[in-house]
Amino acid sequence: MEGQLKIERREVLKEKPDFSRLGFGQYFTDHMLIIDYKEGKGWHDARIVPYAPITLDPAAMVFHYGQTVFEGLKAFKTTDNRVLLFRPEKNFARLNRSNDRLTIPQIDEEQVLEALKALISLEKDWIPTEPGTSLYIRPFIIATEPCLGVRASHEYKLMVILSPVGAYYAEGLEPVHINVESKYVRAVRGGTGAAKTAGNYASSIKAQVEAKESGYSQVLWLDGIEQRYIEEVGSMNVFFKIDGQVLTPELNGSILDGVTRDSIITLLKEWGIPVVERKLSIEELHEAYQNGTFEEAFGTGTAAVISPIGELNWLNHKMIINDGKIGELSQKLYDTITGIQTGKLADPFHWVVEVN
């Protein structure tokens, strides 16, 4: 990336929202980061500018052929006013893996992380401190070249926007009711399921709408080939505790390699709790439920951290998990990860990165 980061400050700062009623992704801070790409010139003109609408040609390729990737991570403020990021290098490494799948040029991960830190530093008054809140960070890249031919764009825009957020799900840590999706499919090997790209989310919305109409918060996705093996829940990775062992679908090319997923596996190993990544069928879950060994279930992701599952509905087989209450392990994982993220607990794995 050529050149220095330029910073153009907003003259009049926005009024901040009520930090006790933030919701998710509805408010945005005063500034944003933009870096442009042009074939032959590479990534250039990194700049922090006032948060404002962007102007694009109606033929910009992102509108037509969806060449776009994104990331999601969070900044936290400690009680002694330090600003912490949680494993941000993993997000930028994944952004580049997504870029590869979507044929978007690779970014310089370290330089973008440095520019992000400058942005966060400028916006540190936007980091809420109430329990469960944080400053959500959304880096994304869009194809901006105006052309209707189906091919990789020659121009892109990388942007980072920031949003102070409350709990991702209105329910918070209340266990959610999930429908096992038997009609729609999120992804299949050979597709884009392992990339964080818009199309995966676009295709999921209809299943989500139909689940809500039936009284469920979200869907549990099965694999695209046999519609039998568990993949993700909503837009999260998913874990099950069965007979003392924690199981999660293996990274098979169609599910996301989640940062929270990886952190949970690391913690469980540290705690001596057996954790296995493997293929896991819905029949196996149902069998465990029937023989009374299905102990806990939870989704994991940056937005929600841990989202306990209180009920799974599979073709009218209802499975009520842990009496519909949050499990002991789910709670311990949530407390540990949010504790490390907010600086309240020690950080034995060197996961947090301080913004100066």
Place this chain on the structure above:
Amino acid sequence: MEGQLKIERREVLKEKPDFSRLGFGQYFTDHMLIIDYKEGKGWHDARIVPYAPITLDPAAMVFHYGQTVFEGLKAFKTTDNRVLLFRPEKNFARLNRSNDRLTIPQIDEEQVLEALKALISLEKDWIPTEPGTSLYIRPFIIATEPCLGVRASHEYKLMVILSPVGAYYAEGLEPVHINVESKYVRAVRGGTGAAKTAGNYASSIKAQVEAKESGYSQVLWLDGIEQRYIEEVGSMNVFFKIDGQVLTPELNGSILDGVTRDSIITLLKEWGIPVVERKLSIEELHEAYQNGTFEEAFGTGTAAVISPIGELNWLNHKMIINDGKIGELSQKLYDTITGIQTGKLADPFHWVVEVN
């Protein structure tokens, strides 16, 4: 859709490009159509305005979760200066089917078609008349609400932009060399393959890039489940003439219901040529090639109309089709459809719609 169509004309018209060197989707006309949607208000404020960049919040949902659909159709000018559209009602019906899959609100197909006709009428000097050229019409809808929660947007923008185009493929009717894709997958049943939505195209670009690196123009997609049954070629439907019979993959929920595909099936039936829509494996094609009954192969779509396939490469089995030349039936279909589209041939099926 409430209200009348408003028209704001450009004061100074653009200089038109050289109509003999148009390429595809690189030049845009003087005006565009915009219709807005807001939950509770419906589609509103239909307007023709000067073609210009649009302004969107960086959090607009289309950038993050890809809720977007599009169409492609063409306008032609006859030798006696009439302006013709080809089966436009099918495009707007399909746009609504895509809307349904992407949970975008339904449009009033007739009203949007009327507004499109007003736009075309205003831009009729942009319709090129050289053989193989036309005015390409790109209707598309994008989710514009600024929000990072994964759900259906409450705000959308429908736009129609126009681009004078030459042949879609630089090769024109020269038969293309196609690689049978055995790694990447375009779509799977339960996904969005039958919808015209950005994510399908985004996921295809990497396969296209790798095919080009190996000396092929495009890929032939196999099904997402067994990676064995033929689906599409590039972004087109595909037909094969084997032993006097024309075969094309059946509409299975993961391939596009093409307007050109439908027109070809209709023509073949009219001509008394047997045409069958069914599952068709790559092994079956290869067997036909080996026993000498594989006569022709071609892709079909609005952009290229007919794109003859001269070579198919399947795991290093090279199939040279019709000595690498365009087949007699492929040429006749191309001549007939483009003849009807441009008013040079009679229109027995009432496919063309005149713009007054």
